[in-house]
C-alpha cells in the first residue's frame with residue numbers, strides 16, 4: 001500500500017452544498033438521525049440535569065440537585081472519576097461485545113441499576129411507576145425507596161407488566177420496628193429480591209437548601225411505605241419528619257440477625273465507605289455492600305465513592321458483592337468503576353432528572369445514553385466482555401512524570 005505524501009483531492013463547495021448546509025438547523029435536525037437521543041438533542045446526563053433544573057420549581061430542583069453542607073463530597077463524587085484515563089488496546093475484534101451481567105438470578109443489560117430515591121413523584125406525577133417501567137424496558141434493576149410515593153406492590157407490578165424486572169427494597173432503620181417489619185414483608189411479597197439497608201443515615205445530613213426553603217414534600221404526595229400521609233408530612237419540616245421516623249440507635253447486632261429472621265431476601269448494606277465495615281458485613285453474613293455516601297447528601301467531606309471503592313473491593317476478596325453509586329454520569333464512569341473493583345454501578349439523580357425531563361421516556365433515554373456510552377467505551381478500549389475490564393485499561397496522568405499504570 002502506498003503511504004507516501006499525496007495531494008488531497010480538492011472538494012469544491014458547489015451551490016448545492018451551500019444550500020444543503022443552509023437548510024440544516026442544527027447537527028441533528030435531519031431525518032437521517034432517528035434515535036430518540038439524537039432527536040431530543042439530549043445527549044448527556046448533563047443535558048438531562050439542565051432540562052430538569054429549568055422545568056422544576058426551584059425548591060424541588062435544589063432538593064434533588066444538592067448535597068450536604070458545602071457540597072464537597074457531592075462534587076468530588078463525579079470529579080474523582082476524572083483522575084483516571086483510559087488506556088485502549090487496539091486491533092481487537094470488538095464487533096460483538098457482551099455488556100450484560102447476572103444479578104439476582106437474571107441478566108441485566110449492562111452493569112447499571114437505578115438507586116433508590118425518595119420523592120420521585122415530585123419529579124413527575126408517575127414517579128416510581130415510570131422509573132420501574134423504564135428499568136423493565138431497558139433490562140436493568142430498580143431500588144425502591146422507603147420514601148417512595150407509590151406502594152412497592154404497584155411499583156413492582158408496573159415494571160413487570162412491561163418486562164420481567166428485579167427490584168430491591170431500600171430500608172431505613174426506623175424507631176417503629178413493627179413498621180419496619182411491614183415494609184420488609186410487603187417488599188418480599190411484592191417480589192423484591194433484596195433489602196438494601198441504608199446505613200449512612202442515623203440522622204439526616206446538613207441540608208442548607210432544605211432549611212432555607214422550609215422543604216417538605218408537596219401537598220398531595222405521601223409516603224405509603226413508611227405510612228405517612230400528606231397531612232402528616234405538612235405538619236413538620238422534612239428534617240424533623242425524618243428524625244421522628246428514623247432510628248439513630250441502629251447497630252449491626254440489632255439489625256442484621258433480626259432482618260435475617262424475618263426475610264429470605266438478600267441483605268445488602270448501603271452506605272459503606274470503610275473497608276472495616278465491609279469486613280463487618282461479611283461477619284454478619286450480608287450478601288452485598290453498596291459503596292455509597294448517599295450522593296454526598298449525608299456527611300459532607302467523606303471521600304468520593306470511586307476513591308473508597310478499591311480498598312472496599314480488596315477487603316471483600318470475593319466474599320461479598322461490591323457495588324458502587326455516587327456521581328456516575330457516563331458510561332466511561334461505569335467502565336472505570338468496574339475496573340476498580342465494582343461488580344455493578346447505580347445512579348440516583350440521573351433518574352430523577354430524567355423523570356422531570358420526560359417521565360418514563362426520559363428514564364429510558366437516560367439508560368440508553370449510559371448504555372451506548374458504556375458499550376462504546378468497551379469497544380474503543382478493546383474489551384469484549386465484562387471480565388476484560390480491569391485496571392490494565394486505566395492509567396493516571398502525572399503532572400511531572402510519565403503515565404502511571406495502576
Ligand SMILES: Cc1cc2nc3c(=O)[nH]c(=O)nc-3n(C[C@H](O)[C@H](O)[C@H](O)COP(=O)(O)O)c2cc1C
Nearest residue numbers: 115116117118145198294295325326327347348349
Ligand atoms: C433526591 C434523592 C433522594 C434519595 N432518597 C434516598 C432514599 O430514600 N434512600 C436511600 O437509601 N438513598 C436515597 N438517596 C441516595 C441514592 O440512593 C444514591 O445513593 C445517590 O443518589 C447516588 O448518587 P448520585 O445521585 O450522584 O447518582 C437519594 C438521593 C437523592 C438525590
Ligand SMILES: CCCCC(=O)C(=O)O
Nearest residue numbers: 117118119147201294297
Ligand atoms: C424523600 C426522603 C428521601 C430521604 C433521603 O434519603 C434523601 O433525601 O437523601
